[in-house]
Amino acid sequence: MQVLCRRRKNNPLLVGEAGVGKTAIAEGLAWRIVEGQVPEVIQDCVIYSLDIGSLLAGTKYRGDFEKRFKNILKQLEKEDHAILFIDEIHTIIGAGAASGGQVDAANLIKPLLSNGKLRCMGSTTYQEYSNIFEKERALSRRFQKIDIVEPSLDDTTKILMGLKPKYEAHHEVRFTNKAIRAAVELSAKYINERHLPDKAIDVIDEAGARCRLAPASRRKKTVNVSDIEAMIAKMARIPEKSVSSSDRDVLQKLDSKLKMLVFGQDPAIDVLTEAIKLSRAGLGAENKPVGSFLFAGPTGR
Structure with a gap:
């Protein structure tokens, strides 16, 4: 909101990785404007979403897209x-x-961004930003880059708790807080x-859909931790037992199992x-590998 209130x-x-909530931030801002939960300076703002694909659809001749845009x-x-x-x-x-032409959507929007007649919000991933958007210097310098990082476990839990009523109503089940x-x-x-x-x-959505697809005689009304563990095992393609086992139990028996x-x-x-x-105890550096090992010896050992 602070960037939107600037003069220039x-x-x-x-900018952030796919799935961290870039689009949701824009949608959340629009909702807060409607609810009046924003500073007075942007209370009257209206956010419009541009669909480039719809603009390009049906543009057969040169100039059709430019006219629409x-x-x-x-x-x-x-x-x-x-x-x-x-x-x-970046799209x-x-x-x-047109083939060999220089007039694209980016060049059409640049004048309005430079003179401040139009405020624009954009979202893209780090890869597309560095490979495509950042190289268009005349366009990228008109934007203020904001890094959107992956939320923490606690923040993600709060997000899911806010979404829980919608998924419960859709799937006609109840998600426990532990789930x-x-x-x-x-x-x-x-x-x-x-x-x-x-x-x-996606995990809670899949778990809810799985419960709803079950026959009426076996349909569960509550999604608990075991249902989440089963869905994680399916999505990650690992044995369900691996998901349900605690780290402490696995680590305690790890050396003995390997020696067997x-x-x-x-x-x-x-x-x-x-x-x-x-x-696993948190004593290692997060940005370094767990360990680098060289197993040397004769063949068959």
Whole structure:
């Protein structure tokens, strides 16, 4: 909101990994404006979302896209309190440009951004920002970059608690508070290729859908921790027993289980398990690997 209130360069650019809530921030701002929960200076603002795909659809001839986009910009320019939101804003670079031409959506919007006649919010990922958007210096300098980091476990839990009534009404089930917390913690632990809160939301959504699809005679009315564990195991493609077991139990028996599978290498196993236990205890550096090991020896040992 502070960036939107600036006199110049009042165009915030939300940059973060997919699933961390960039679009949700823009939607949340729109909701707060409607509810009157914003400072007086932006109480009269209206946020418009631009769909580049719809603008490009059906543009057969050169100039069709430019005409459509210019009409939208003219209309927004007439409104004193309009804010344009462009999700995946890197897509405007090159959008609508004819073969060999330089007139694209980015070049059409630049003049309005430079003279302050239009406020624009955008969102993109770090990869698209560095590979595409940042290289368009004339456009990127008109925006104020805001890094959107992945929320913590506690913040994600609060987000899911706020969303819980909507998913309960949709799936006609009840999520326990422990199930919500388990969805956050287990998704953060086992689903590594995605980010919070998106992956935790998907877990409770899938768990609710699974309960609703069950036959009426076996349909559960409450989603508990065991249901979340089963869904995490399915999504992460790991044995369900691995999810339900506590770290303490697994780590206590780790060296003995390895020694039952690998014989005659007790010193090496002890070094390996000690490094893992130190890491899980939080004594290792977060930005460094758990350990780097070189297993040297003759073939067959």
